[in-house]
Amino acid sequence: MYLARAVRCPPHLRATYVEISNYFRGRQLGRLSALQAHSSPVRSFHDFSEKHRSNVTSSEFLDKFKQSMEFPQTTLDIDTLYSQDYEGQSVLLHGYLDKRDDMGKELSFARLYDHTMGRTIQLLSNSQSNTLPQLKKISRGSPVVVQGTVKRRVTKTAEEERNDYLEIALESIQPLNEFPREIVLFGKNIVHPPKHRHLQLRSDKELRDALRFRAQARNVCRETLEQLKPAFVEIETPLLFKSTPEGAREFIVPTRKRGKAYALPQSPQQYKQILMASGIPRYFQFARCFRDEDLRADRQPEFTQLDLEMAFAAGQDVMAVVEEIIRGLWGNMMREPVPSGPFRRMTYQEAMTRYGSDKPDTRHGMEIHRVEHLLPADLVSKITPLTDPIVEAFKMDTVEQLPSATREFVSRFFDSTEGEPFNKNPDGAPGIFIYDEGQPLKGLGPLGFEAAEKIQEMLDLSHGDLLILQARPQGPFAGGATQLGSIRRAMAAASISEELREAPPGFEFLWIVDFPLFSPTDASEPGQGGTAGLSATHHPFTAPKTSSDVDLLSKDPTKALADHYDLVVNGVELGGGSRRIHCALTQNYIFKEILKMPKERIDEFQHLLNALWAGCPPHAGFALGFDRLITVMLGKESVRDVIAFPKIGKKGEDAMVKAPGKISEEVARLYNIKLK
Known part of the structure; x- marks a missing residue:
C-alpha cells in the first residue's frame, strides 16, 4: 500500500467536479486568481536587501x-x-x-x-x-x-x-535561522504572491501534499512498467535537440557558434523512435517537454509527460499497457477503483457528432442532434447568415425544473466572460428556448407547431429544460470542438457550479480513436511547413489506421484515418499516442508528396529516416500528460496546483526568479544575438 492512500483526503465530489470543469474551460483560477481578486487578503512583502544588515x-x-x-x-x-x-x-x-x-x-x-x-x-x-x-x-x-x-x-x-x-x-x-517577523506566514485566507512561491509552499499543506502525491504516483507508474513482461527500460533522452517542424512552436537555445542553435524538445518523439530502431524493445521516461504556447489552466510551457514506446507493437498493445498504468494508479492511490475490462472506445466522428468535442464528458448526457430538417426556413435565416447550414441542438435539464431559474441562469451565463463570446459567433448566435408548459407551444413557439412537436419528442423535453440551437457550415469535422460542443461544455460546468444541476459521479475513461490522419492547415499553428494546405492532425510520424487508409494516401489523403488514440476522462484529455510509420520510404512519401514539405525541411529529419531505413520494426507509443493526470486525480483547479514552481500568465513567466530575463549586451555578443 502506498502512503497516499492513507494521507489523501479527496475533496467533496461536487467541489472536485467543479474544479475539474473550471480547469477544463481554461478559466484563470488557482492561486493567481485569488491574488488578483480585490477581496483576497494579500500580504505586502519585504524582499531581502542590504538594509537588513x-x-x-x-x-x-x-x-x-x-x-x-x-x-x-x-x-x-x-x-x-x-x-x-x-x-x-x-x-x-x-x-x-x-x-x-x-x-x-x-x-x-x-x-x-x-x-x-x-x-x-x-x-x-x-x-x-x-x-x-x-x-x-x-x-x-x-x-x-x-x-x-x-x-x-x-x-x-x-x-x-x-x-x-x-x-x-x-x-x-x-x-537555526530567524524567520522575518514582518512576514505573516500563516493566517486565514493568506495567499502569498507568485514572487514568494517558497512561502506559499511553506504555508500550504495541501500544496505540499500534492507534490508528495505526485512523487508517489510516479513510483506507481514506474513500478507498473518495470513489472510487465518484457519490462520497460527507463532511458533519458537529450534535452538539447534541434529545431524540426513537428507541429508546435519551439524554444530556441543559442550557442556561441554563429548561426547555430539548439531547440528544446517538444517531446522525445524522434529519439524514442530511434530507440525502437536500436534494439530497445520497450522504453519509458518521465520526460520534460517544452512548447512555446500561450498558457491555460491545463498548460505550461514546460511540462512532464510519462513517455513510452513499444517495438513490434500496434496501437491496441499500447492502449492495453496504458490501461494497466491507470488501474495501478487508481488501485493504489484512489478510493474509487477503475472499472474492470477494457476502457470504452468512441470514434472521433462519433464524439464530434454526439458531443461536439473530441474529449467529451459523456456523463452529462446532453447529446447533440441535427435538427435543420425540422426547422422552418425563416427561423434558420434568423439564427444564421449561412446558406444551407447544419443546425444542431441539445437540451440541458435542471434539478428544480423551474423555467424561471433556468431563465435567470441563461441570462447570467451569456453575460459572463465564459458565455459572452458565444454571442459573437460569425455563424450566428445560439438560439435559446426554455421549455415551459405554461407558455404557448410550451415556450417553443418560434419553432412552429410541427417542429416544436418533433423536437420535443426527439429530445424528450421536460418542464424547465433548456434547449440550445446552433448553426455551423456544412463540411467534415475539424479541430477539437464545434461551437455547440464548446457551449455544451461551458454550460455543463457553469450549471453545476451554480447548483442548477448535480455533478455526475465517478471517473469515466474513454478512448477516442479513428482521427483523420491529416487536417486542413490552421494559420495559427506552425504545422510542418508544407504547401499542400494540409498538416498532420497530430504529428507527421503517425501511421494510417488500416491498409485501406494506406491506399487512400495516393487517392484522397484527406479521407485517411490515423492509428491514433487519445485517453479522455471526464472531459479531460490525459494523453495521446499512435502507431508510427516504421518505413523510411513511406515516411519520406508523407513528407514530400502528401504534406509537400520543401527539401530543406525534409532534410531536418534525415536522422530519423536513417534509423527507419536500417530495419526499424513496427512500433507504437503514448505520452501521458503527468501534470494533467495528477491535477485530475486530486481534483485540483489547475496544473499550477501540482507543480512546485509553475509558470504564470500568458507569457509563461516565473515571477519568483524573474524568468525569462533580459540578456545583457555582453551575453548577446557572446551568443551572436542582435538586440532590438
Missing part, C-alpha cells in the same frame, strides 16, 4: 551562522514519538516553530512543526527552565532544534486524546 555587524551574523552550522542530528520525528513509547524520555527534534501562547511571565506554550511541516506537537516552557527567555525571542516560522522530555498532556477533546496527547517540556531550543 544595517543594525547588525558582520561578526554578529557570522557568529550566528557558525552556531547554526553545528546543530545536533536526530533520528526522531513527531510520528515516531506517537508510534513508540517515549514518555519520560529526553528527545531531540528538528522542525519549525509555530504559534506561541504566553500564559503570563512564567509559562509559555508553543507548537512545533516537524521537518515536513505535516504534524505538530506542543512545547512547554516555564520559569523553572532557562529556555523561556530564548523561546520568546524566536520568531514564528523559524527552523529550530529542540530538546526536552516527552510528557502526556491534558487533552480537551477526543481528537486530541487520539492524536495530540503528548508534549515536550523544553530543556533547550536552538534557532
